[in-house]
Amino acid sequence: MANKNKKFSRRSPFAAALVLIAGLVVSGGTYVAASAAVSNATPKTEVDQELIETGKKLFLANCASCHGKNAEGAQSGPSLIGVGSASVDFQVATGRMPGQASGPQMEVKPVQFKQEDIDALAAYVASLAPGPESPTDEYLAIKGDAAKGGELFRINCAMCHNAVGAGGALTEGKYAPPLKDTEARHVYQAMVTGPQNMPVFSNSNLSVEAKTDIITYLQYVQENPSVGGEELANLGPVAEGLVVWFGVLGLIVLITIWLGAKSN
Amino acid sequence: MTENSKDLAKIESTEEHEYASGLAVVSPDKIADPGIEPHRIRMTEKSVKHEKAAARQVSALFSLSILGSAFAVWAYFAFPFDGETAGSLRYNTIFLGLGITLGLFGIGIGAVHWAKTLMPDAEVSEERHLARGSEEVRAAAVEIIRLADQESGFSRRKLIRRTLYGALALFPIPAIVMFSDLGPDPKDSLNHTMWAKGGLRLARDPDGTAIKAADVQIGSVFHVIPEGLVDLEAPDLLNEKAKAAVLLVRVEPSVITEKQREWGYEGIVAYSKICTHVGCPVALYEQHTHHLLCPCHQSTFDLANDCAVIFGPASRALPQLKIEVDAEGYLVAPGDFAEPVGPGFWERKV
Numbered sequence: 232m233a234n235k236n237k238k239f240s241r242r243s244p245f246a247a248a249l250v251l252i253a254g255l256v257v258s259g260g261t262y263v264a265a266s267a268a269v270s271n272a273t274p275k276t277e278v279d280q281e282l283i284e285t286g287k288k289l290f291l292a293n294c295a296s297c298h299g300k301n302a303e304g305a306q307s308g309p310s311l312i313g314v315g316s317a318s319v320d321f322q323v324a325t326g327r328m329p330g331q332a333s334g335p336q337m338e339v340k341p342v343q344f345k346q347e348d349i350d351a352l353a354a355y356v357a358s359l360a361p362g363p364e365s366p367t368d369e370y371l372a373i374k375g376d377a378a379k380g381g382e383l384f385r386i387n388c389a390m391c392h393n394a395v396g397a398g399g400a401l402t403e404g405k406y407a408p409p410l411k412d413t414e415a416r417h418v419y420q421a422m423v424t425g426p427q428n429m430p431v432f433s434n435s436n437l438s439v440e441a442k443t444d445i446i447t448y449l450q451y452v453q454e455n456p457s458v459g460g461e462e463l464a465n466l467g468p469v470a471e472g473l474v475v476w477f478g479v480l481g482l483i484v485l486i487t488i489w490l491g492a493k494s495n
Numbered sequence: 496m497t498e499n500s501k502d503l504a505k506i507e508s509t510e511e512h513e514y515a516s517g518l519a520v521v522s523p524d525k526i527a528d529p530g531i532e533p534h535r536i537r538m539t540e541k542s543v544k545h546e547k548a549a550a551r552q553v554s555a556l557f558s559l560s561i562l563g564s565a566f567a568v569w570a571y572f573a574f575p576f577d578g579e580t581a582g583s584l585r586y587n588t589i590f591l592g593l594g595i596t597l598g599l600f601g602i603g604i605g606a607v608h609w610a611k612t613l614m615p616d617a618e619v620s621e622e623r624h625l626a627r628g629s630e631e632v633r634a635a636a637v638e639i640i641r642l643a644d645q646e647s648g649f650s651r652r653k654l655i656r657r658t659l660y661g662a663l664a665l666f667p668i669p670a671i672v673m674f675s676d677l678g679p680d681p682k683d684s685l686n687h688t689m690w691a692k693g694g695l696r697l698a699r700d701p702d703g704t705a706i707k708a709a710d711v712q713i714g715s716v717f718h719v720i721p722e723g724l725v726d727l728e729a730p731d732l733l734n735e736k737a738k739a740a741v742l743l744v745r746v747e748p749s750v751i752t753e754k755q756r757e758w759g760y761e762g763i764v765a766y767s768k769i770c771t772h773v774g775c776p777v778a779l780y781e782q783h784t785h786h787l788l789c790p791c792h793q794s795t796f797d798l799a800n801d802c803a804v805i806f807g808p809a810s811r812a813l814p815q816l817k818i819e820v821d822a823e824g825y826l827v828a829p830g831d832f833a834e835p836v837g838p839g840f841w842e843r844k845v
Contacts, residue, residue, distance in 0.1 A: 301700045354541050386700050386718050388779040390790050401779060402795055402806070404785050428781035430744070434698070435710035436717055455582035494537050494611040 279354065286355025289348055293329055302359055307333070314424065315362020323349045323421035324415075336427050363423040363433075371415045372464035372474050380448030383441050387432060396450045397465035401428065411453060415446045447491030500694040503804045539612045541590070549612035555603030562596025570594055573818045685840055687723045688738040690816060691831035696722040697743060697765065697818065700736075705823045706743070711763050714782045717743040719765065721828070738836055740768040740817055742778055746785060760826065765816040766802050769837035770794055772809040787813070810839065 291300065297308030304310030308330075311319075322328035326340035344352070357364070385394060390408035393399050399408035405428055410418065422442055425431035437445070456462065463470040497679045538545040570590035577583035628636075644650055689695070696705040700718040704724035711717060727735060738778070746761040755764050757792040771775045775791035785799040794807030802813035814832040834842055 232627070382701055387716075390776065399790070401781060402788055402793075405781065407779075417561050425782055429756045430716035430780050430782050431712055433710075433712050433715055435707075435712075436715055453579050456585055458581045458588055459585050460585065460592070489609060493535070494539070494616070 282351050282354040283387070284356045285348075286351035286353070287357075289344075289352050290355055291401075293343075294352070297330070302356060308450060311356050311359070312354060313360040313362045315364060316336050316357040317363040317365045317420040318333065318424040318426065319356045320349055320365050321355040321417055321424060321426055325350060325417055327426070330390075336406070339408065363420075366419045370443075371419070371446070375440065375443035375445075375447035377448045377451040380441075380444030380446070380451075383437065384445050384448050388445070391429075393465060393467075395465050396449050410449055413449075415450070418449060499515070520568050531620055534617060537612065537616065549608070553605050553609040553613070555563050556601050556608060558601075560598050560601025560605065562593050563599075563601055565594075567594025567598060567716045597683060627720070681840075685738075685842070686844070687737045687831050687833045687836075688836060689724060690739055692721075693828075693830050694821075695828055696821070697826040697828065698722045698724070699742065700740070701725070705825045708760055708763060708826055709818045709824060711743065711745045711826075713747060713762065715745055716778075718768070718778065718782050719743045731781045737774075738769065740776060741765050741789070742768045742780065744780060744798060746798070750785065752799075752801055755801060755815065758815050760818055760820055763818065763826065764798070765818050765826075765828070766798070766838040767814045767816065767832060770809055771804075771811040771813060771836075777813060 245268060249388075253368075270324045287401060290298075290302065294302075294308075294311075297305060298311050299308070302311040304312075319328075322337075323344055324346070326342045327337040329343060330337050331340060353365070384396075388396075391399055391401065392410055393407075396410035396413075398407050400406050407429070412486055413421075420426075422432040422437060422445075423434070432442075434442075457465070463474060506573050507716050539549045540546070567590070570587065570593075574587035574590065576587070644725045649656060697717075697719045698705050698721065700720045703720065703722065705722055706717055706719070709733070718735060721739050724732065724735055724739065743763065743765045744837035745761075748756055751759070751762070751764065756762075758764070768776045770779055770789040770791065772792055772794050774790065775789050777787050777794070777796065778787040779790055780786075780798070781788070785797065786805070787796040787798050787802065789795070789807065789809065792808050794809035796802040796809070796813050797805045802815065804810070804812060814834050814836050817833055818826050819826055819831065
């Protein structure tokens, strides 16, 4: 019995060969599978790498003089490490960057880059350190609750941007820009990145749904003009008072002069 | 004769001045009264053609008014409310208003034009009569008062007179008592807020979800209400919110003062959102300058320096709310603000 068993024991010369073959099959198979997976992933990484390289070249040519060669920041510009692709897309695609002149804040200008160059810049800056990302088109297409968005906007945004997004003044020449013609993408990016002196409204503060509601509210306000007629830029009592003083009061003065003048 | 009356006598002797009744000195007018300017005959009186034209203009203005009124009625029905969005009333409002304006304005300027061009325009002057009555009238008035006093016994009957004075003096008192309806007296309620309960978590406005310290990134701003506030019923909800509203900001701990660091948590600081000037919500926070701006009167507070006033009419720094982190990582306020929040009031002690 023991002899018979010995034929198939671990000490059999065939056993070593069997283990060797099994080992080779397993490791070889894993390698093949893994390399297949790697080769599948490679094209995307290469494209990304290419985009990042293009972005880096654009960065060195257009941004490095203020933000430093490695985006580490300098006297004239802050560090961009960790600001994320959303920040780059917001600043460049609204024309604020590259900045033209130093002042209280960076102004909106005609956009200086093509969208693919902006994407390349964004990819390069995002490759330096993780940061907020731009929203997807699918996300931006979602319609939220305008009423809820209006409430959130009045609590979180209206004190600077005005209750209907007409913008307003801040200290020392800075201002919160009007949001009338701002794209939904840029509204979202501004909330997650907090550009210039705007505070950050991350997703742990205003949830992703809350941001959708706010964007929906802004769109609603743009599509539904004021019931009362001319909005006078929605600036409230200042603009209205100005029109009353110089327009209406002037008209009243003219009528009074006519009333007092003798007929010819 | 006193000094003054001597002076007066001196002035009286000179011929340059004359006296009206009373003692005012009237200096003779150096510029001659030009009188009424000569009457000018209008074109409408000179030619029938002009008169007819003016008549047509007046009736055209009245017709414009008729059209305006009709237009207003038409506009009311032509731009109806679509039942959904208030914005659909935009043209209704504009054209209804324009129509009514034309309706009223046409009547007004038509009437004025009529009076100016076609009605008689000869100037006349009417002299004012003297303010002082004649001696006879004055004597009669004095006699009436004397007679009334005698007949009523007003001077003689002291008891009646004194009770009448008392009645007149007390008569306005009920009206003054009614001022207490301007209350109720807020008593001690302005001195403390809902945070006085102690251990309340800081929650997001408006949904009332609690905030974890980890949720608050540097440079971010949270609009905060006390946990449990959303469960209150009106009017308590708004009364409590008006006092307890808080702005939560996270900055680099190195930019703020030692006291702020102690009362905060790793650079997270909480401040009353109620302006110390007249109570507007101070919420315009600039991330890089750390300025907090009040939108009503531009009071500016320096968040990097205990929220001290650096510009504007506010008289005190914003009160800081001491915060801690509980076992589950949520931000809590161990107690109330150290001083009453918002603008000053009569009974304010600190």
